[in-house]
Amino acid sequence: MASNGSSVGSRLQDKVAIVTGAAGGIGRAIAIRYASEGAYVVCGDLRPEAGLKPQDHDGRPTHEVINDLYPAAAGPKSSNRAVFVKVDVTVSAEVENIVQEAVREFGRLDIMVNNAGIAFNGLHPPGMRTHQIPESAFDKIIAVNLKGVWLGCKYATAQMLEQEPHPSGDRGWIINTASIIGMVGQATAGEYSASKGGVVNLTRTVALEYAADRIHVNALAPGFTDSSMIDWITNPQSERAAQVHQNLIASHPFGPRLGTPDDIAGGAVFLASPDASWVTGHVLAVDGGYLAR
Ligand SMILES: NC(=O)c1ccc[n+]([C@@H]2O[C@H](COP(=O)([O-])OP(=O)(O)OC[C@H]3O[C@@H](n4cnc5c(N)ncnc54)[C@H](O)[C@@H]3O)[C@@H](O)[C@H]2O)c1
Numbered sequence: 001m002a003s004n005g006s007s008v009g010s011r012l013q014d015k016v017a018i019v020t021g022a023a024g025g026i027g028r029a030i031a032i033r034y035a036s037e038g039a040y041v042v043c044g045d046l047r048p049e050a051g052l053k054p055q056d057h058d059g060r061p062t063h064e065v066i067n068d069l070y071p072a073a074a075g076p077k078s079s080n081r082a083v084f085v086k087v088d089v090t091v092s093a094e095v096e097n098i099v100q101e102a103v104r105e106f107g108r109l110d111i112m113v114n115n116a117g118i119a120f121n122g123l124h125p126p127g128m129r130t131h132q133i134p135e136s137a138f139d140k141i142i143a144v145n146l147k148g149v150w151l152g153c154k155y156a157t158a159q160m161l162e163q164e165p166h167p168s169g170d171r172g173w174i175i176n177t178a179s180i181i182g183m184v185g186q187a188t189a190g191e192y193s194a195s196k197g198g199v200v201n202l203t204r205t206v207a208l209e210y211a212a213d214r215i216h217v218n219a220l221a222p223g224f225t226d227s228s229m230i231d232w233i234t235n236p237q238s239e240r241a242a243q244v245h246q247n248l249i250a251s252h253p254f255g256p257r258l259g260t261p262d263d264i265a266g267g268a269v270f271l272a273s274p275d276a277s278w279v280t281g282h283v284l285a286v287d288g289g290y291l292a293r
Pocket residue numbers: 020021022023024025026027044045046047050051052087088089090115116117118119144177178179180221222223224225226227228229230
């Protein structure tokens with residue numbers, strides 16, 4: 001039990017994880033679940049409070065929530081269970097730095113969750129088709145969602161190859177957040193679907209490259225999930241957005257709701273756990289059945 005009474009599992013006992021995009025939504029849920037399973041967590045994001053919804057743990061940064069809920073036992077490692085490290089995943093030196101910070105703080109890197117991502121929000125209005133989308137929006141989304149994941153794979157694999165394998169014999173676990181929209185098309189999401197389709201096939205390729213080294217490389221494909229990213233849908237300010245919300249709920253057979261960040265975090269725990277010992281190059285849909293049609 002943690003000092004506050006929260007129960008702590010042990011499926012990721014003493015593994016060291018980086019989660020990018022950990023300040024809000026899915027990344028925050030993954031970071032907290034990883035800590036609850038015994039992992040040490042480096043929470044990477046642009047800012048500690050980026051992407052937070054007001055109802056999320058009183059708006060407190062993820063690493064603070066983790067350190068309160070799951071304090072680290074005194075030992076040779078850091079006295080923290082979690083730290084925040086600023087990272088812009090589009091900047092090579094910053095991605096390299098967060099890997100180095102994980103090693104400095106906790107001694108090694110076992111799990112890399114390349115989760116940071118953006119949609120069209122702030123780049124152009126919803127509902128645009130390809131001929132209407134500004135080129136700059138395409139470049140930005142590809143830079144964060146695809147190049148950011150590639151940089152995460154690049155620096156994580158380099159570190160995992162350099163260090164002693166985990167006692168299980170595995171050298172590491174990489175989990176890339178793709179999307180159902182990387183598996184099937186979605187009208188008016190061209191640049192996003194291109195980026196996530198890229199993540200899917202990058203994942204398979206990196207899995208093949210490092211299989212002999214026992215680095216697991218898998219992807220998550222969340223369905224539509226209630227986070228800041230789709231706040232314009234879940235808190236609709238127009239009839240059109242309200243209609244989109246209803247249509248999306250109807251598209252997820254499990255309904256009648258969208259996914260929650262915690263739904264997705266369960267998949268992320270599995271892919272980093274001993275239960276995934278024979279799993280690599282896989283894209284795990286966590287989507288309430290969206291892709292089953
Ligand atoms: N919410 C959904 O419906 C949904 C569905 C499928 C996949 N996804 C994917 O899940 C991942 C997490 O999204 P979310 O729904 O939690 O959204 P979110 O907006 O709540 O969280 C995304 C986080 O990424 C961070 N981020 C953005 N740009 C960054 C950068 N350049 N460097 C570092 N961090 C950056 C943000 O600050 C934010 O904290 C994304 O890759 C997203 O594409 C989301």
